[in-house]
Structures are given as structure tokens and as C-alpha cells.
Amino acid sequence: MMKTTAVNMTEKEYLLSGNRTCPGCALSLAYRYILKALEGQVVATVPASCLTVLHGMYPVTSVTVPCVNTPFASSAASATGLVAGLKALGKEGVTVLAIAGDGGTHDIGIQALSAAAERQTDFLYICYDNEGYMNTGNQRSGSTPLGAISGTTPILGKQQNQKDIAAIMEAHDIPYVSTANASYPLDLYEKVRKAKTIRGTRFIHVFVPCSPGWGFPFSDTIRIGRLAVETGWVILYEVEDGIFRLTSASESIARRGSLKPLREYLMEQGRFKNITEEQINELQGWVNARWKRCLERAVNL
Amino acid sequence: MGTRECQHICGESSPAVGEAGKTGEWRDSFPVIDQAKCLPVRQNKPACFLCWLYCPDAVISRTIPIEIDMKYCKGCGICAQICPAHAITMVNEEEFCPHETD
């Protein structure tokens, strides 16, 4: 398969301009490539989230794929219904895509997601993770990092670190789990392309920096996303039938270099303005331990 | 004349550009491309196009020369930051306002 570049990438857009996302929105960027990778042959289901707003307001939508909005906790259940309905009607050739934020995935939506995976539902679930309930004003979520200021941790910052949703999904023994990042759209594109061809429950965790929520200039979105990978906060990998491979920039770093100090990533963001040295050390330790495990697991190093 | 004419019985939305209006009106700076530095222009063939790739709103065209839809460009500045040839500069709207967003 020829490597996709900006020059040969499919040109057709499924995301229409003039939509409601913030300037520099990484979700918007990620969604562009998710839909391109699926060639628009998709029925999406979307819970309450920033993506709902991206999609627009009745009677106009900014996206040219069929979409079913669904209550917050039910993305994976709604997707299950779409899969069942399409099967009942004998309709083939579309990917059922549940795409939810970290709120709808790690927290209120985790029950339905876990069950859909356990039932081996044939759908693609993408979690776009901006590490907070951004649509409602940046309240803390199960994905918000230790030390981060949020709407509901406004003074002391979050006292617990995030949960590792990709690891949780791996524990469901599903055929495909991967992590991706809006700052590496070609890697994201390839992962969605691959996921499209696999049957069963497929889960992709997409890191999506949020300018207003995290406190950085919106022109820095790509840079912050890359810094997350360069410091090991985000590790780009793929687990296909249990086989673990590092990809993209994480693979390059593993082969040729080492991680930058996490501090460089944290200090760029307003949400970490009150983070303590102790918390930074704790996070650095967590990042180091996780990176070490990934290096040990990766079959392609 | 009421809304019954639309014949919807539930919230059924259809796709259109500019759902949020003229989002170009949001920006306070806008991208300017120096064609002399732009790689596809210099090489006169498809190349680079990273600005097209990284634009969150898909307002940049993958053409030679590159065109930016100023009606909808939100002025985020990602294209300026990402361009490897430093061909794009963000210019403050207050200083120089050539654009009508009508």
C-alpha cells in the first residue's frame, strides 16, 4: 500500500467549512481525516459532545455523512442498534462509527462501550480525547491529567491522574486497539483505513488538544499535540490481535532518541499553572513506566 | 406562514457550507502567502501542501497557487506555523482589512 502524503491524500472533503468549532480545533482536523479514511461510507452516531456542536444545529449540518445523535451515555449502544438494523435490512458496505469524547467514553459512556465490545459488536469506536468535558466548559473527566485546573478542579487542580482507556479496551480482547493524534493526521488516517477493513469491535483513541480548555494559543494546536508525543504523554501505537507495535513519531523516538522531559509539555498550558513539583514528578514517573512497558512490548523495535 | 411547510416531523438536518455563518468574521488575523517561498509554486508541481493538510476547517485549496477561502477562514494560524518554507504570515485584521466577508 502506497504511503499517504498530503499530496496524494484523497481530496474530497466530508467536513464542510463555516462550522461551529473553535479556531484551531484539533477535533475538526481529526474528523476531516477519519471521514476521508472511511470514504464517507459511514453511518455515524454521536453523543452530547463538542462533535455535536461541530455537526451544527437543526436544520443545517456541516457534515456530509449520515449521523444519528444519541444521549450521552449511549454511543456504543446506539452503534449496536445501527449495526443490528443494517444487518436486519441486509445493508452492507457501510462502517458504523461511534465517535465520542472522553466524557462519553471514559465516564458516562464506558458501560455501554464495554458491553458492546464484550458482545463483539462489529463497529468502529473512536474516542476523541480533549481530557475534559469541553463542550460544557471544561469540567474534569476521567481523562483529565493529575494537576490540571478545570471547571470542577478550579483551585487545587485534579488530584488523580487519568485512566488509560486504550488499555481498558485492550483488556476486552478486541481485534484492534490503537492510539492516534490530530497532530499526526496521516498516521490517524492510516489507522482508520486499517480499522475499516477489520471485523469486530475496533477502538481508536485520538488525542485532541483543546486551545480554550488547556490554555494555549490556538495556532499552537499542532505543536502541542506533537510535544505530547515527544514527551511521551501520548504514545502512538497499534495493537492488532494482541500484537503491539509503536507507530509514527513514537516509533521514531523509540528507535533514534529519547523522550523530552514532560515538563516541557506541561509548562506550555495554562491548565497546569498550579501544578506542583511533586505532581510533575509523579506524572514523569508514570510516563516513564508506561514508555518502558511499551518499549518492552513493541514487536517492531 | 408557519414552520409546517418544511414537512419535518423530527429534527432532520441537511448538509450545507457555512452552518455557523460567515466564520471569517471571527478572526482577528488572516494568513498571507508569499508565493515566492511556497514550495508547490516554486516547483510548479504538487508538493508539500501541508497547509491544506493541517487546516482544521478545510478552507485551503490544494491547488497551485494555494487559495484560502476568506469567507470561512477563522484565522487560527496553524497554516502559518506548519509551513516548512515559512511562506505564510498572519497579519492583523486591524492593520490591514482587505476582505469583505459578504
Added chain:
Amino acid sequence: MILVSKKITKKVTTWILDGNHAAAQGAKLSRVQVIAAYPITPQSPVTETLSEFVEGGKLDAQYIAVESEHSALAVCTSASMVGARTFTATSAHGLAYMHEMLHWAAGARLPVVLACVNRAIGAPWNVLNDQQDSISQRDTGWIQIYARNNQEVLDSIIQAYKIAESVYVPVMVCYDGYVLSHTEMPVNVPLQEDVDRFLPPYKPHTILDPANPKNYNLVTLANPRINAEGVLCHGYMELRYLLQEALQNSRETITTVGREFGELFGRSYARMFWEDRLDDADIVIVAMGSLAMEAIVAADMLREAGHKVGVLGLRVFRPFPKSDVVQALEKSRLVVVFDKNISYGIEGATCSEIKSALYGNSVRAVIRNFIVGLGGRDVKARELVDAVNKSLLSLKEGVLNEEYPEWICDI
């Protein structure tokens, strides 16, 4: 037994079925395509029977073993949006758990059919019968039908699909837990080919096609908004108006479907409620579900004592049959409403709604409300008789409308 009707010749078989099995048969005969249900006492046999039909190849459907009732209805709504005929069943806490989705299904105008096996809701725990669960959901925009016996359970489910798919409003068929769900009765089970003749295929109003992409149930503003073609589209309120309008107008569809059912299967459901000896009655007992059958026994006893008592057995609770109720109660001087539910802070729900129907009309009956049977408390005909007699005595006081209901319990 062979019945010859004007239209078709049919064989009818009589089975001994409890309410749960009657419900499962109703869903099976309706050729449901996607079933998503979570077990809860006393509904569990419905889901088990349906999974048996599916695994045994007797029903060509997908049975999704969801992990919660909220997910059950989410599966059904999305499958319904694609165009599949869907079914779910639940009780009490399960119905409460899917409350959000009940609102969603109605607002999305999806013809999901749900069997609610009426059970008490906690705290404290109680698995036995009352109607608090479905009564609590009366504001969600679902059509609600209550069955008096297992025949009505089966028949109502089949009719529910025809009604739902005509008016695009979801339908809840309610029947009393244990009293009906676990009690066996003779039930005529129609033949599949006859049900196929009765039930046309489901035509969804929603399109999920990448070639013609639409987005359903996005954020809708308070005010109407113009679309890209310049057409003024609904605000939230107009969409909700249309749901209310659909429920108001559904009375006609419900009675027409009920009449058609009668013509094909010999059991008519052409009225919004059951009437027993209302023609000459000046005392009317109002009850809903299996209680309406008990009320007939009470009416027998009261008639023997010389009272002209009739029974109004409510069947369709939503939409509430206001004008029909006014007509039925025209001649009455005493209406005794028995509620197996209570809207805390006021009174039994059916009593409130009866009063609402009668306001502004010429009916000047005294109305008395009794709360009975909560948490599976057995309701004896004798107790209903005593309540009516007590109400009759209270007529002397001239009080038209008591502030709060009386409870038949041991407090």
C-alpha cells in the same frame, strides 16, 4: 376451531399462556427484527422466550443481550432509525433507567414498541405489581395501552406496531406483573399469515444513506431557523407541538386499527376503553389493567344489592380519551376511581385525568379516589364494593371532590 369471516378463512388456536409468553408471541408474530432487552423481575421470561425463539430459528431477528435498560432502548431507537422493527420489554427500575431514552424515542418519532410489565418501584424493594412505573412515564410522549388480560397483551402488541408505524409515535403496552405476567389464561394465538396480512412492513421516515446524508436530532434552537434552501424550519417548540398533535390525532388511528383487528381476528378494539353496563349506570367504577376485571366482579356484587353500577375499564391512557370519558360518564352521579399508583403530593393519576376530562362539561358526578394494590397488595372485589358503599354514604355530605384520596391498606 375454524372461524369464517367476510375476508378470510382462518384457523384459530387456543393456547394456555401467561402474560409474558403472550407478549413474546405478540412480538414474534409481528416479525420484530431487533430485540434488545435486559432482564428484570417479572419481565425476564419475555426476554428469555424471545432469545429462545431467535436461537431456535423460530424468529428471524437479532437478539441483543444489552447490559442495561438504557442501552436496550438506545439499541432499539437506532435500529428503528435504520428501518428495522424493534421490541423491548422491561419493568419498574428498568423503565426508570431508560427514562431519558423514552423521551428521546418519542421526540425522534420512532415506532418502537415496549412491553412494560407493571411492577412497584423502590425504595424499598418490591418486585410485585402496581402501575407506578408506567404511570410515572406518562409525560414522555409515548402512546400507552393497558391490558386487562393476556389476550389483550398479545393483541395489543400486534396492534401497537400498526399504530406506531402509522403515526410515528412509540407505543408502550402495559400489563400487570404476576397478576397477568405469571398467570396462565386461555389465549387465542392468531396465525402468522393472518398477522402478515394485518401488519404492513415498516416504512421509516428517516434516511441513513451516505448517498443522501442527513443528521438526526441535532441541537435545535428555541426559535425557528431557515435552512440552506431558505425554508423556515421548526424551533424546538414546533417539533414538540407536532408530537402532541400526533398523540391527539392518534385516537383515530388507534380505534381504526382496533376495528380492523376485530374484523380480521374477531376481537374488536375499536374503543379507547372497555365498558361494562355503562348504559344504565349512575355509579361508575374506573379502573385500569387487570383491576378492571376485578371491578366487573365488584359491579356484579353491587348490582345484586340493587345499585346501578357500571365499569369503565381504561385501556388507552395516552392519549387520554377525554371526550369519550365525558360521554361515558354523562349519566353518572358517583364515579369511584381506583388507582394502582399515586402521584405523590396530589392523588391517583387516573383520577386526576378523569377530573380534567370532566371539567367544563355538564357531568356533575361526585368523584372519589382510592389508592389500592401498591406493591402487590391483593385487591379483593369485596374491598372495591366496600369502597363504593363508603363513597355512596359520603354523598350525603355533598362534597364533590375530596382533597386527597383514601388508601385501602392497613395503616
